[in-house]
Amino acid sequence: MNRHILQSGFRKIYPLYFGIVLATIALILIGICGKAGAAMLPPSGAGSDWFIDMNRFALSAHAALKCDDCHGSMIVNGLQHSDEKRPDFLRQSATRTYDYARCRRCHELSFKRYLEGGHAKALREEKDPSKEKKQVTGGKIMAPTCGECHASHYERSGLSRVAVGQRMLGACASCHPANAASYRNNIHGRVGIDLGNPKAAFCTDCHGAHTVDSLKKPQTALLACKRCHPKAETEFTGIVIHASLESVSAADAPKRAEVLWIHRIRWFALAVLALSLAFFVAHSFLWLLREIHEKLRKH
Amino acid sequence: MQATSFTPDTPIRFSVIHRLLHLVVMFGFTGLAVTGLSLGLSSTTPARGFMWLIGGASHAAMLHRYCAVVTYGCVVIHALWFLYYKFGLAGAWTGPDSIVPSLKDLKDFKHHLAYFFGLEKTPPRFDKFSYMEKIEYWALFIGMNTMGITGLVLWYPECFTRYIPGFFVNLAQTLHFYEAVLAVVVKFFIHIGMAHFRPETYPADTSIFTGRSHKK
Structure with missing residues (x-):
């Protein structure tokens, strides 16, 4: 009777095992079908408008401030708000006309880091008339200041690391879509954005929130890696995080x-x-057809 | 199931060690597949749901590594058994009972194809292992090792990048993913389908669990 023990045990696990298998297959199929639909990004929190939703403002991190704490005399570019003689006033971009130097009063460190960082450098180059850089952006100023990334009226405080990371990806993606896409395909993006693990690295964890370094120098990149991978050495930075041609600059031939x-x-x-x-499916299909045929023929 | 038709002289097809290894690999492989694919398809709702169910990405990573060690452990035990079979039991490498491919497999394959198209009246008489089983065995053996090596690179990238270029980790990740898809499809669809759900063997070929052969 001993030899029946495994046999009867198998009878019990047989439905369970095939249940698992069928569930997995269903998971894969639903997954493949749902992939396109589920791959939506949370909306970006960036950008401001002339019109303020006071209900949303009341929930934001700046809710305790009064309008004139930030807007002061309401004078922008030498013009008093609201200027009845210039109705096209509102057609200008709010984020481009506001003097973000006013943020410095409360956010000294962030402001200092911004001035030292990549975005401020790009802004200086775009404004420098002696540089040819303007050809790239068609003469338009593209480099962001505070308002391009932060919605000063609506940004909430106390969000979780993952929620901040997801909103951040939306903000960064509005100018760096290829880098955002390749990051999402990388292990850090999958674990952080898709699976909501707070231990994962989001954009600014590597690139710095206000310094926004592109991490092209291995020594700089290594410092970023080492924050989570303390045993990393220089070649570790050679692992490609943004592994798509669109997210690597044309000048970086080795990469x-x-x-x-x-x-x-x-x-x-x-x-x-x-x-x-193709081999396995074709072979199995033919085999099945023949066996079914043989079975039916004998009936 | 043909289970009740055993007699003491029914030939034994799989010894205890192979049955046990198959049983362990069955669960180890399923564990690897569900945790790995949930990461591979992480942008999809079912993958996120499953990840949430097992406690998030960190737990999935832990489970995946645990299953990997158990499954690869079976490969090592199998290799050790093979050495014992060769040197301890002085078993033969080749012959009708061997898993090593031979010229007869090629003839069987041609014969089998002819049988599919009705050019032969009967299927070929396979040796102990058919060409299909041999292909699956060796594909699995190669696959387990490439998955093991690429998986180890992904497990300890800090250590490996001391000896290999950084972007090799990306290559390992790419190979690990496609090899995984191949293995999952072949094992869950082709292997289970053709070993168990074929009209000849339906609903299950129990010989891998009982060890007893039910054919001549």
Whole structure:
């Protein structure tokens, strides 16, 4: 009777095991179908308008401030608000006309870091008439100041790390869509944005909130890596986080070569996958047809 | 199921160690598949739901590594058993009972294809292991090792980047994902489908669990 023990045990786990298998298959199928629909980003919190929703403002981090704490005399570009003689006043971009130097009064450290950082550097270059940089942006000022990333009237305080990270991705993506997309495909983006793990690294955890360094120098990048990977050494920074050609600058030839290799290996793996599956599926299908035919013939 | 038709002289197809390893790998592999695919398809709602169910990405990572150690442990035990079989029991590498591919497999394959298309009246008489089982065995053996190596690189990137370029970690990640998709589809659809759900064997081929062969 001993030999029946495993047999009867198997009878019990058989439905369970195939239940798991079927559930997995269903998971994969629903997953593939739902992938496009579920891949929506939370809305970006950035940007301001001339019109303020006071209900939302009352919930924001700045709710305790009075209008004139930030807007003072309501004089912008030498014009008094509201100027009845200039009705096109409201057609200007609110975030482009506001003097964000006023933020400095409360946010001294952030402001100092911003001035030292990549965005401020880009702004100086765009405003410098001697530079050819203007050709890139068509003469428009593109580099962000405070208001491009922070919605000063509506941004709430006390959000969780994950919620801040998700909103941050939306803000960064409005100018860096390729980098946001490649980050989302990376392990950090998957674990942080998709699965909501607060231990994951969000944009500013590596690039710095106001310094916004592009981390092109390995030594600078290593400092960022080491915050979570203390055992990392210089070559660790060679791991490509933004692994798409669109998110690597055209001047960075070695990195582009690496990304190209990642693409080639992906195509190779995909070809092996497709060929193997074609063989297995075709072989199994023919086998099944023949066996079903034999079975029916004998009836 | 043909379970009740055992007699003491029913030939034994799989010994205890192989049955046990198959049982452990069955659960280890399923664990690896569900946790790994949940990360691979992390932007989808079911993957997020499953991740939430098992306690988030950190727990999934822990479970995935636990299952990986258990599953790869089975590969190591199997390899050790193979050495014992060869040197301890002085078993043969080749022959009708061997898992090593031979010329007969090629003939069987041609014969089997001819049988599919009705050019042969009967299926080929396979040796102990058919060409299909041999393909699956060796694909799994190679797959387990590449998954093990790439997985180890992804587990300890700090250590590996001391010896290999950083973007090799990206390559390991790419290979790990596509190999995983291949393994999951082949095991869950082809292997289970063709080993158990084929009209000949439906509803299950129990020999991997009981060890007893139910054919000649």
